[in-house]
Amino acid sequence: MTRRPAESKSSAHICYYCSLMWFDEGMVDTAAEPSANLSPRARARQQTMRDIVRIGREHLATDGAAALSLRAVARDLGLVSSAVYRYVASRDELLTLLVVDGYDELGDAVDAALTDVDRADHPGRMRAIGRAVRAWGLAEPATYALLFGSPVPGYEAPAEQTTGPGTRVVVRLVEVWEDAWQAGAITADEGAVSPRRLSRDLARIRRQMGLAVPERLVARGLFAWAALFGCVTWEVFGQYGSATFTDPADLFEQHLDALVETVGLG
Amino acid sequence: MTRRPAESKSSAHICYYCSLMWFDEGMVDTAAEPSANLSPRARARQQTMRDIVRIGREHLATDGAAALSLRAVARDLGLVSSAVYRYVASRDELLTLLVVDGYDELGDAVDAALTDVDRADHPGRMRAIGRAVRAWGLAEPATYALLFGSPVPGYEAPAEQTTGPGTRVVVRLVEVWEDAWQAGAITADEGAVSPRRLSRDLARIRRQMGLAVPERLVARGLFAWAALFGCVTWEVFGQYGSATFTDPADLFEQHLDALVETVGLG
DNA sequence: ACGTTTGAGAGAGCGGTGCTCTCGTTTCGA
DNA sequence: TCGAAACGAGAGCACCGCTCTCTCAAACGT
Numbered sequence: 274m275t276r277r278p279a280e281s282k283s284s285a286h287i288c289y290y291c292s293l294m295w296f297d298e299g300m301v302d303t304a305a306e307p308s309a310n311l312s313p314r315a316r317a318r319q320q321t322m323r324d325i326v327r328i329g330r331e332h333l334a335t336d337g338a339a340a341l342s343l344r345a346v347a348r349d350l351g352l353v354s355s356a357v358y359r360y361v362a363s364r365d366e367l368l369t370l371l372v373v374d375g376y377d378e379l380g381d382a383v384d385a386a387l388t389d390v391d392r393a394d395h396p397g398r399m400r401a402i403g404r405a406v407r408a409w410g411l412a413e414p415a416t417y418a419l420l421f422g423s424p425v426p427g428y429e430a431p432a433e434q435t436t437g438p439g440t441r442v443v444v445r446l447v448e449v450w451e452d453a454w455q456a457g458a459i460t461a462d463e464g465a466v467s468p469r470r471l472s473r474d475l476a477r478i479r480r481q482m483g484l485a486v487p488e489r490l491v492a493r494g495l496f497a498w499a500a501l502f503g504c505v506t507w508e509v510f511g512q513y514g515s516a517t518f519t520d521p522a523d524l525f526e527q528h529l530d531a532l533v534e535t536v537g538l539g
Numbered sequence: 540m541t542r543r544p545a546e547s548k549s550s551a552h553i554c555y556y557c558s559l560m561w562f563d564e565g566m567v568d569t570a571a572e573p574s575a576n577l578s579p580r581a582r583a584r585q586q587t588m589r590d591i592v593r594i595g596r597e598h599l600a601t602d603g604a605a606a607l608s609l610r611a612v613a614r615d616l617g618l619v620s621s622a623v624y625r626y627v628a629s630r631d632e633l634l635t636l637l638v639v640d641g642y643d644e645l646g647d648a649v650d651a652a653l654t655d656v657d658r659a660d661h662p663g664r665m666r667a668i669g670r671a672v673r674a675w676g677l678a679e680p681a682t683y684a685l686l687f688g689s690p691v692p693g694y695e696a697p698a699e700q701t702t703g704p705g706t707r708v709v710v711r712l713v714e715v716w717e718d719a720w721q722a723g724a725i726t727a728d729e730g731a732v733s734p735r736r737l738s739r740d741l742a743r744i745r746r747q748m749g750l751a752v753p754e755r756l757v758a759r760g761l762f763a764w765a766a767l768f769g770c771v772t773w774e775v776f777g778q779y780g781s782a783t784f785t786d787p788a789d790l791f792e793q794h795l796d797a798l799v800e801t802v803g804l805g
Numbered sequence: 806a807c808g809t810t811t812g813a814g815a816g817a818g819c820g821g822t823g824c825t826c827t828c829g830t831t832t833c834g835a
Numbered sequence: 836t837c838g839a840a841a842c843g844a845g846a847g848c849a850c851c852g853c854t855c856t857c858t859c860a861a862a863c864g865t
Contacts, residue, residue, distance in 0.1 A: 337689075337690070337691075338689065339605055339691065414690075418688075418689035418690065419689075421772075421776075421778075422684075422688045422689030422690075422776075423603075423604065423605075423684035423685075423688030423689040423776070424603070424680075424684065424688075424776055424777070425603075425605065466793060468789055470785040470786060470789060471784070471785070471786070471789035471790060471793070473785070474783065474784045474785055474789075474790075478783070492790065492793040492794075493793075493797060495779075495790065495794075496766075496770065496793065496794045496797045498773075499766070499769045499770045499772075499773040499778075499794070500762075500765070500766035500769050500770065500797075501769070502769050502772075502773070502778075503765045503766050503767070503768050503769015503770065503772065503773075504762065504765045504766065504769065506687075506765075506768075506769065506772065507764075507765040507768070507769075510687075510688075510689070510690055511690065512687075512765075513761075517740065517744070518737070518740045519736040519737070519739070519740055520736060520737070523734055523736060523737035523740075524737060524740075524758065524761065527732060527737070527758045527759075527762065528758075528761075528762045528765070531759060531762045531766075531801050534801070535797050535800070535801055
């Protein structure tokens with residue numbers, strides 16, 4: 274315990290928690306009403322909390338998660354460094370706030386994109402989700418990296434805060450496939466996948482989410498989910514190089530074709 | 540310039556450089572022969588360099604890239620912190636060494652996996668590459684995160700050192716598809732993709748790599764490449780949750796089916 | 806209305822970090 | 836052999852996360 278106080282031990286990932294347990298979302302009811310009949314002190318505290326998150330987001334965007342420093346946030350806030358510990362227990366807790374903030378913003382972006390697409394246009398809805406994720410990732414690369422990039426060593430994000438917001442996108446994707454299946458827009462083999470233990474896991478997921486789609490399609494959906502974020506990550510993290518494509522959006526549209534096709538919505 | 544010396548400004552990604560410019564690999568000829576007729580001092584220097592990389596890798600594996608500290612490496616090396624600057628100009632340069640080391644190890648792993656597969660078994664070769672990437676990523680999560688995870692803010696990895704090793708995997712993938720195409724194992728639309736500017740970019744890549752595969756397949760290959768690493772990243776970074784799958788390898792095999800299928804090798 | 810509790814902020818301090826500088830010493834090569 | 840180059844050590848600077856104590860004012864209870 275004499276080593277570095279927090280940084281050294283930090284080593285788990287933010288998204289161990291945005292695990293596939295989307296079934297119990299009711300747990301997330303932190304952050305009660307913003308300012309309804311509160312004492313002046315409590316109102317001031319809420320305002321300061323909001324300022325901390327806002328300034329933290331700014332630093333995250335400009336310098337990245339690794340360079341996010343509580344001291345710098347305190348400076349911008351006009352406080353001495355120790356004072357911010359009245360509001361945030363540690364640097365990691367600030368990261369958690371930013372993680373939740375990021376997941377919510379991404380979820381809102383996806384939801385907003387879906388309002389423009391006819392519920393019966395399943396490929397269109399899937400493409401809209403993909404485009405929304407990509408657009409948000411490119412607009413907020415640092416937050417995207419925080420959510421979907423390297424695990425922050427030793428950092429154990431609290432599942433009760435991050436699981437709900439963290440699963441909004443995949444829940445939307447599953448909705449699309451479920452809709453399409455129930456509308457008969459997808460044909461897929463309804464037989465069990467092999468091996469048996471994978472089939473059991475997929476069956477459990479179907480049951481917990483109340484899905485009608487066959488397990489083979491659940492597996493394909495998981496692939497499409499990972500592949501979608503793979504494409505976005507490749508672009509946000511610059512894996513294609515800077516001068517390879519005139520407009521990477523063109524390539525992403527091709528990738529969307531492949532994604533739609535791979536779940537049988539081609 | 541009075542701010543933090545290096546950490547604060549760090550903000551670019553390692554893999555801007557493992558860009559798609561695999562065509563000029565000849566540039567990478569750093570690291571001459573290890574110890575052929577060298578003065579004792581030079582030999583000692585080489586040994587120290589190797590020790591630094593070795594200890595750095597250990598710290599990377601145990602604590603992650605964020606916690607990698609030159610001072611800690613110096614301690615393990617029995618040197619005072621300033622002394623290691625005789626060998627490594629900065630923490631970022633140590634990261635570069637580890638990046639190159641990691642790319643090479645991954646490339647070796649992929650090459651080794653391919654030796655066991657018949658050159659004519661194109662789906663088998665593609666699956667072998669995928670399994671090798673996954674196995675290496677799970678075995679070396681910290682190095683995997685360094686290569687394919689969040690960009691290190693402000694860090695501009697030198698392309699001349701990282702481009703070659705960084706493109707070994709995708710080069711192998713392209714080889715497989717090219718072989719399969721020339722063997723007539725893939726059927727694909729040979730028409731141009733839209734829009735025109737994407738078609739031009741893909742045509743340029745074909746030309747530069749001397750490929751016979753049609754541009755539509757180049758686009759699909761890029762998708763498969765990103766999707767493969769998306770699947771591996773999802774698993775290495777724990778996005779699936781810890782208790783969701785009895786053995787994630789089973790799911791990955793399903794994903795490999797999808798990957799093989801998406802490039803027309805189904 | 807008044808004492809008491811509680812919370813906010815300041816400041817000092819600890820050990821850690823990357824990195825620079827200087828200063829002796831050792832080694833190499835001409 | 837002797838000057839130059841490399842090497843290691845040490846001090847030091849500015850920054851980091853975090854803890855502790857102290858003061859002071861606001862809020863609360865009686």
